[in-house]
Amino acid sequence: MRIRAALVLFSLFFAATLTAWAQPVTNPKVVTVSPSGTGADYTTLQAALSAISDASAGNPYVILAYPGIYTGTSNTSLRWKSYVSLRGVDRYSTIIRGSVSAPFYGTPLIDASSLQGIEISNITLDGTAQFSASSGALGAGATNVCGAQVTFTDVTYLQDGTAIAIDSSRDHALISCTAPGNVVVRNCDTGIVGDFGGDWLISGSWLHTSTAAAGETGIAYVRSADVGATWGGTTTITGSVLESTGTGTSLADVYPVYIAPTVEPGELRIIGSTVIARSTVQAPAYDVAPIFPNGSGGTMIIEGSTLIYESVPNATGGEYYGINAEVSAAYPTLVRNSMIRSIGSGGTRADVRRDNNTIPISLAGVDYSTVTGTGASGIATSDFRQGQFSADLTIPLTTPTSTSNGRLYVGTSDRLCYRSGGEARCVGGGFFMKVSKLGSSSAPGNLLCVTAGTKRQGRALVTVVSRDSGVAVAGATITGNWSGATTQNGVTAVTDGTGTATFTSNQVNPGGVFTFAVTNVALPPNFYDAAANLETTDSTPVCN
Numbered sequence: 001m002r003i004r005a006a007l008v009l010f011s012l013f014f015a016a017t018l019t020a021w022a023q024p025v026t027n028p029k030v031v032t033v034s035p036s037g038t039g040a041d042y043t044t045l046q047a048a049l050s051a052i053s054d055a056s057a058g059n060p061y062v063i064l065a066y067p068g069i070y071t072g073t074s075n076t077s078l079r080w081k082s083y084v085s086l087r088g089v090d091r092y093s094t095i096i097r098g099s100v101s102a103p104f105y106g107t108p109l110i111d112a113s114s115l116q117g118i119e120i121s122n123i124t125l126d127g128t129a130q131f132s133a134s135s136g137a138l139g140a141g142a143t144n145v146c147g148a149q150v151t152f153t154d155v156t157y158l159q160d161g162t163a164i165a166i167d168s169s170r171d172h173a174l175i176s177c178t179a180p181g182n183v184v185v186r187n188c189d190t191g192i193v194g195d196f197g198g199d200w201l202i203s204g205s206w207l208h209t210s211t212a213a214a215g216e217t218g219i220a221y222v223r224s225a226d227v228g229a230t231w232g233g234t235t236t237i238t239g240s241v242l243e244s245t246g247t248g249t250s251l252a253d254v255y256p257v258y259i260a261p262t263v264e265p266g267e268l269r270i271i272g273s274t275v276i277a278r279s280t281v282q283a284p285a286y287d288v289a290p291i292f293p294n295g296s297g298g299t300m301i302i303e304g305s306t307l308i309y310e311s312v313p314n315a316t317g318g319e320y321y322g323i324n325a326e327v328s329a330a331y332p333t334l335v336r337n338s339m340i341r342s343i344g345s346g347g348t349r350a351d352v353r354r355d356n357n358t359i360p361i362s363l364a365g366v367d368y369s370t371v372t373g374t375g376a377s378g379i380a381t382s383d384f385r386q387g388q389f390s391a392d393l394t395i396p397l398t399t400p401t402s403t404s405n406g407r408l409y410v411g412t413s414d415r416l417c418y419r420s421g422g423e424a425r426c427v428g429g430g431f432f433m434k435v436s437k438l439g440s441s442s443a444p445g446n447l448l449c450v451t452a453g454t455k456r457q458g459r460a461l462v463t464v465v466s467r468d469s470g471v472a473v474a475g476a477t478i479t480g481n482w483s484g485a486t487t488q489n490g491v492t493a494v495t496d497g498t499g500t501a502t503f504t505s506n507q508v509n510p511g512g513v514f515t516f517a518v519t520n521v522a523l524p525p526n527f528y529d530a531a532a533n534l535e536t537t538d539s540t541p542v543c544n
Contacts, residue, residue: 458514
């Protein structure tokens with residue numbers, strides 16, 4: 001319930017944020033474009049852009065692109081315009097591919113830097129050819145949004161596994177950008193998102209890459225300061241999947257969420273999302289981790305999310321972590337109401353690695369197993385761990401070697417213990433008891449008739465055992481009632497070493513049937529489970 005309530009609150013916040021950032025374009029003028037020219041105003045995006053000269057907040061335009069593949073120099077390296085949006089008629093058959101001619105360093109597919117009032121929706125952008133033609137220049141084939149106010153909705157972005165798809169760097173494209181922007185990415189399928197400052201909201205999207213090239217890092221989202229600009233900002237990733245896969249043996253690393261080694265202030269929030277890092281090779285010579293908080297100056301909050309690190313079975317190389325904080329200058333990281341999972345086996349692996357003693361890492365309500373590193377003892381935990389709270393509530397039966405607070409275990413005398421304030425504290429614990437029989441067996445009619453001169457008595461031999469182990473319970477006080485031939489309420493007796501207590505009724509004249517019923521069994525701190533009794537009431541034959 002805590003996770004669900006938190007996510008509801010965050011969802012309401014995000015909805016308000018979307019409303020503030022991503023107001024839909026209303027009553028736009030429509031300009032149509034088709035690569036075939038059939039039924040459209042223009043045949044290229046550049047021609048359509050050039051025809052628009054009066055776009056403003058009060059006079060927005062939409063370029064409506066008909067299905068087809070848009071290629072050539074008039075459909076690439078496009079310097080966009082404020083208050084001009086781009087919308088495809090069909091997301092999957094309307095493809096902006098641009099030119100394969102080699103552009104200068106880092107030329108974007110679309111340059112929307114420092115612009116505002118732009119929506120790009122229901123379309124496929126393909127930067128692979130332009131990135132390839134640039135010999136791998138960063139930013140080539142991307143849509144540059146440095147300092148812009150842009151919304152991407154229902155966009156598929158095809159890009160090389162090592163190339164940025166949506167890019168807010170001014171350095172990559174050699175553009176003039178003097179202030180951070182606001183970017184919304186929702187319901188998109190895209191490659192790397194390059195966050196170099198500004199406020200971002202990534203919602204309901206799939207950011208994914210696959211990398212084989214030696215020396216490259218598999219990344220889905222990167223947060224970094226730009227060259228000459230430390231703008232910071234708040235980035236929220238919600239309801240999304242961020243996934244990077246290493247398919248070669250000599251990559252640098254695989255880090256879907258990569259905080260670059262720069263000073264970048266602000267906050268990164270990953271809410272209700274899944275982050276997956278995997279390697280598909282047997283002996284990778286690199287690290288694989290969903291979260292790599294390498295930068296400084298900001299903070300990271302992970303809430304209600306799942307972090308997965310994955311290898312092939314019985315990997316013979318590689319290091320696998322859920323969070324890999326291996327440097328001294330790293331983002332303070334707070335993980336709440338989340339889980340960390342390992343898939344595969346082999347290599348070096350742990351859910352959290354902290355190889356420094358300065359960066360705070362806090363795990364609150366996190367389902368995880370293992371921590372490692374020289375600074376592992378400094379990880380703050382208020383958590384439930386897989387080995388302690390599994391599906392059947394398994395709790396360690398030995399005192400943990402760690403002296404960290406919050407550790408839960410079963411101590412001496414079967415007491416439930418935990419650590420708080422630097423010392424062990426235990427609470428009284430007990431087991432469950434039940435009545436196994438009221439005579440020689442649990443079959444009916446096993447109470448005894450006892451002759452006392454001319455009178456008769458009933459006798460009940462009540463046995464109490466542990467509900468779960470069946471071991472006899474000594475010292476338990478049994479309370480019960482006689483009825484039938486005599487009436488006696490609230491009589492008591494204490495079990496002996498065999499777990500048996502003897503009850504004998506009053507003496508009455510012959511010819512009656514004595515019935516005994518157990519009403520309670522008490523032996524603090526243990527518990528009486530009447531529903532588990534094999535027998536609760538029984539009677540004698542007619543005592544003549």
